[in-house]
Amino acid sequence: MINKNAPVGVFDSGVGGLTVMREIMRQIPNERIVYFGDTARVPYGSKSKDTITRYSRQIVRFLQAMEVKAIVVACNTASAYALDELEREVDIPIIGVVKPGARVAAQATVNGKLGVIGTEGTISSGIYTEYIEKINPNITVIGKACPLFVPLVEEGLWQDPVTEDIARRYLGELIDTGIDTLILGCTHYPLIRATVGRLLGEGVSMVNPAYETARELQELLAKEGMLNDTQGKLGEEKYRFYVSDAAEKFRRFANSIIKYGILSAKTIHIEEY
Numbered sequence: 001m002i003n004k005n006a007p008v009g010v011f012d013s014g015v016g017g018l019t020v021m022r023e024i025m026r027q028i029p030n031e032r033i034v035y036f037g038d039t040a041r042v043p044y045g046s047k048s049k050d051t052i053t054r055y056s057r058q059i060v061r062f063l064q065a066m067e068v069k070a071i072v073v074a075c076n077t078a079s080a081y082a083l084d085e086l087e088r089e090v091d092i093p094i095i096g097v098v099k100p101g102a103r104v105a106a107q108a109t110v111n112g113k114l115g116v117i118g119t120e121g122t123i124s125s126g127i128y129t130e131y132i133e134k135i136n137p138n139i140t141v142i143g144k145a146c147p148l149f150v151p152l153v154e155e156g157l158w159q160d161p162v163t164e165d166i167a168r169r170y171l172g173e174l175i176d177t178g179i180d181t182l183i184l185g186c187t188h189y190p191l192i193r194a195t196v197g198r199l200l201g202e203g204v205s206m207v208n209p210a211y212e213t214a215r216e217l218q219e220l221l222a223k224e225g226m227l228n229d230t231q232g233k234l235g236e237e238k239y240r241f242y243v244s245d246a247a248e249k250f251r252r253f254a255n256s257i258i259k260y261g262i263l264s265a266k267t268i269h270i271e272e273y
């Protein structure tokens with residue numbers, strides 16, 4: 001029997017998935033959320049498929065122990081590498097961020113030239129290209145890994161000239177190809193949207209998969225009759241945060257993304273799951 005008032009589980013390699021959680025909070029404010037950030041093992045973007053799949057399985061087991069009703073893989077790299085396996089293994093709804101992002105980007109492009117930026121893992125998996133070509137084989141997808149963006153964001157240099165410099169290097173070639181749409185294929189990139197947008201100029205639109213993922217979650221829960229019908233009070237009981245390390249640092253960063261006052265994050269031993 002589904003408990004529709006059970007929380008939704010959301011996980012990421014660290015803080016980045018909070019950009020997805022923020023969208024879920026905006027679009028489906030009744031939902032309770034258990035968030036897990038794998039702060040002990042971040043970054044995922046430079047690790048292998050096997051490792052990411054093993055980590056993701058452990059996190060899913062943890063979230064199931066928290067009795068979540070559905071899971072959102074809020075990490076592009078984990079969605080790229082592990083979602084197929086997880087879907088087969090888990091008996092509650094589970095969605096990632098890649099498919100929703102790919103779908104909306106395929107609709108958004110007018111000239112059929114689409115850029116995607118992400119971690120090394122996400123880009124080398126070719127997953128965005130695969131999904132987009134399935135939707136429309138006439139679209140050309142050009143991927144570019146931007147590994148320095150994650151540490152720059154985590155250092156808080158969202159609007160700093162150093163970020164602009166690095167972005168110019170990463171995006172120069174991509175812009176020259178004539179893309180009209182760019183997927184922000186990593187959880188951290190919406191936080192440097194302004195910097196990236198300035199370089200792209202007005203002719204290129206940006207797609208944030210977080211927005212579409214929250215929409216897809218809403219549709220899925222509605223279809224399954226699983227939308228939470230109680231409002232619940234804002235606070236610790238409604239939104240719970242767990243990490244695998246450095247809870248206080250996480251809490252501080254999280255408060256700069258989700259501005260409702262996160263009081264605490266608990267550390268758990270994820271290797272035990």
Ligand code: DGL
Pocket residue numbers: 012013014016017042043044045046074075076077078118119122150185186187188
């Ligand atoms: N959350 C990761 C992603 O969206 C970025 C950070 C990392 O490399 O772990 O791909």
